[in-house]
Amino acid sequence: MKVVPSRSSEWVRPVTPQKPASAIIEIDRVSQVFQTSARKDHVALSDISLTIEEGAFVSILGPSGCGKSTLLYIVGGFVSPTSGAAKIKGQAITGPGPDRGPVFQEFALFPWKTVLGNVMYGPRQKGVRATEAEAQSRALIEMVGLKGYENFYPKELSGGMKQRVALARTLAYHPEVLLMDEPFGALDAHTRTRLQNDLLNIWERDRKTVLFVTHSVDEAVFLSDKVVMMSKSPGRIRDVIDIDLPRPRRRNELLLDPRYQKYVVNIERMFDESDEAGSPS
Amino acid sequence: MISLAALARRAAPVLACIGLLAMWQVASIVLKNDSFPTAIEAIRAIPDILGDRESLLNILASLRRMAIGFGVAVLVSIPLGLLMGRSRSVAAFFNPLLMVIYPVPKAALMPIIMLWLGVGDITKTLVIFLGVSLPVIYHSFEGAKAVEEKMLWSGAAMGLSTAQRLVRIVLPAALPEILTGCRTGLVLALITMITSEMIARQSGAGNILFNALDMGQYDTVFAMIIIVGAMGICLDAIFERIRARLVRWSEPQFDMPLSFS
Ligand SMILES: Nc1ncnc2c1ncn2[C@@H]1O[C@H](COP(=O)(O)OP(=O)(O)OP(=O)(O)O)[C@@H](O)[C@H]1O
Numbered sequence: 001m002k003v004v005p006s007r008s009s010e011w012v013r014p015v016t017p018q019k020p021a022s023a024i025i026e027i028d029r030v031s032q033v034f035q036t037s038a039r040k041d042h043v044a045l046s047d048i049s050l051t052i053e054e055g056a057f058v059s060i061l062g063p064s065g066c067g068k069s070t071l072l073y074i075v076g077g078f079v080s081p082t083s084g085a086a087k088i089k090g091q092a093i094t095g096p097g098p099d100r101g102p103v104f105q106e107f108a109l110f111p112w113k114t115v116l117g118n119v120m121y122g123p124r125q126k127g128v129r130a131t132e133a134e135a136q137s138r139a140l141i142e143m144v145g146l147k148g149y150e151n152f153y154p155k156e157l158s159g160g161m162k163q164r165v166a167l168a169r170t171l172a173y174h175p176e177v178l179l180m181d182e183p184f185g186a187l188d189a190h191t192r193t194r195l196q197n198d199l200l201n202i203w204e205r206d207r208k209t210v211l212f213v214t215h216s217v218d219e220a221v222f223l224s225d226k227v228v229m230m231s232k233s234p235g236r237i238r239d240v241i242d243i244d245l246p247r248p249r250r251r252n253e254l255l256l257d258p259r260y261q262k263y264v265v266n267i268e269r270m271f272d273e274s275d276e277a278g279s280p281s
Numbered sequence: 282m283i284s285l286a287a288l289a290r291r292a293a294p295v296l297a298c299i300g301l302l303a304m305w306q307v308a309s310i311v312l313k314n315d316s317f318p319t320a321i322e323a324i325r326a327i328p329d330i331l332g333d334r335e336s337l338l339n340i341l342a343s344l345r346r347m348a349i350g351f352g353v354a355v356l357v358s359i360p361l362g363l364l365m366g367r368s369r370s371v372a373a374f375f376n377p378l379l380m381v382i383y384p385v386p387k388a389a390l391m392p393i394i395m396l397w398l399g400v401g402d403i404t405k406t407l408v409i410f411l412g413v414s415l416p417v418i419y420h421s422f423e424g425a426k427a428v429e430e431k432m433l434w435s436g437a438a439m440g441l442s443t444a445q446r447l448v449r450i451v452l453p454a455a456l457p458e459i460l461t462g463c464r465t466g467l468v469l470a471l472i473t474m475i476t477s478e479m480i481a482r483q484s485g486a487g488n489i490l491f492n493a494l495d496m497g498q499y500d501t502v503f504a505m506i507i508i509v510g511a512m513g514i515c516l517d518a519i520f521e522r523i524r525a526r527l528v529r530w531s532e533p534q535f536d537m538p539l540s541f542s
């Protein structure tokens with residue numbers, strides 16, 4: 001039995017759940033085959049099964065091309081799998097819906113809308129009254145650190161700022177599950193670290209379920225309750241690692257924590273192996 | 282204080298016009314040709330045309346046909362182009378049809394259309410409509426095709442239906458490209474307006490121009506050319522103002538530096 005630091009009574013939750021955590025997303029033997037232009041079938045995902053518990057922060061980690069994005073798109077309902085099925089709360093996923101909020105690596109902001117317009121879009125679509133949607137959106141914009149930029153257009157923002165807007169825009173319509181595809185992949189190291197901290201703060205506040213795609217081992221260990229390690233050609237789940245580290249997590253403390261370092265080293269080694277395994281057949 | 286660059290930007294079109302007129306003046310004095318009046322002679326003839334009630338009505342009739350042809354074309358072409366851009370089957374159906382129509386000069390269809398619909402307003406308006414439609418369809422099509430898929434997915438995740446996504450995401454996202462098509466369409470509207478009136482003379486600015494040409498009134502001919510040109514410049518300037526307002530969010534922020542002095 002480990003010693004529980006008194007400053008956090010929450011951190012044990014993923015390890016020894018008080019109430020049985022219920023599955024929110026179930027991926028059941030999902031395969032995805034693409035017809036490539038060479039008329040050859042390309043197996044992007046092969047027989048993926050995964051259960052994600054409500055309120056968990058789950059990262060999908062794997063080499064480039066192993067099908068991480070494809071898996072996320074299937075859960076989002078943007079792509080339907082060649083075989084198998086994905087479910088949310090027991091219901092088969094047949095298309096996109098406001099219960100699952102994507103944050104894409106490409107930001108995909110609406111360039112004709114201001115920061116405020118982008119963030120308000122979801123709530124307005126849901127039927128929230130304009131004044132109320134605006135108040136909520138302004139609060140969110142402040143939370144992601146963009147106060148004062150409400151009337152800027154996306155082209156007037158830096159990459160890191162756009163990513164913040166994209167996050168706020170998705171949080172604004174309160175999806176039950178956040179689907180984030182390498183959201184910090186295009187950012188410089190410093191901005192990346194800041195956004196990781198911010199995301200963690202936000203998440204620790206309201207504990208949404210997060211499915212987070214990344215190819216950074218540090219990022220995955222730092223953020224997650226669970227890391228799903230994939231290998232490629234064909235894309236498979238190689239391992240699922242529970243990250244048993246206290247929350248709330250502080251970066252400066254964690255980097256010095258031998259447990260954290262051990263996770264990083266072990267997962268990095270696995271990553272190397274799965275990358276070598278994945279030379280195209 | 283107005284910067285030098287801003288001043289240059291404002292003065293540029295005026296300078297261009299003055300330069301053109303000056304070159305014309307010199308050329309006509311050098312050439313000394315009866316059918317090539319000087320710029321000053323042509324400009325002097327303008328008040329006569331604009332002061333004449335009959336001529337003014339003719340010009341207004343032209344503008345009316347042009348407005349209707351342009352307006353209807355834009356209203357039909359944008360939705361069609363957007364649908365084509367987002368649906369492969371719609372594109373597969375309309376693309377060959379449009380490819381057949383595109384290279385045909387629309388005025389060349391006039392004689393046939395005149396046989397069916399007579400020489401009146403409908404024929405001329407229809408020709409303007411045809412002239413404007415194709416560039417607007419084409420640019421709407423390209424604009425809609427280029428809309429980032431993830432943007433549509435984001436909309437879908439917020440609960441927008443397919444139709445809503447077409448109107449509320451594809452349309453605004455493609456708007457800069459659509460308006461480029463509309464601007465080309467506006468110029469083509471003016472061209473087809475004049476050519477249609479050359480073929481079916483009955484009323485209009487083209488009617489005044491080509492009648493004057495037949496009667497050897499070259500001052501009037503060139504005065505009309507200036508008037509039509511001025512109409513083009515004004516319409517384009519008005520359109521450009523509207524366009525710049527609508528797509529301010531997409532304008533590039535920096536001029537390309539011509540020199541780093
Ligand atoms: N629409 C498509 N058509 C054909 N092949 C595709 C398509 N989308 C993805 N693929 C293939 O499926 C495989 C997985 O792609 P995916 O984008 O899911 O990888 P990824 O793990 O997200 O990679 P990265 O880390 O580089 O983003 C790749 O080999 C890719 O070539």
Ligand SMILES: [Mg+2]
Pocket residue numbers: 068069070181
């Ligand atoms: Mg990817």
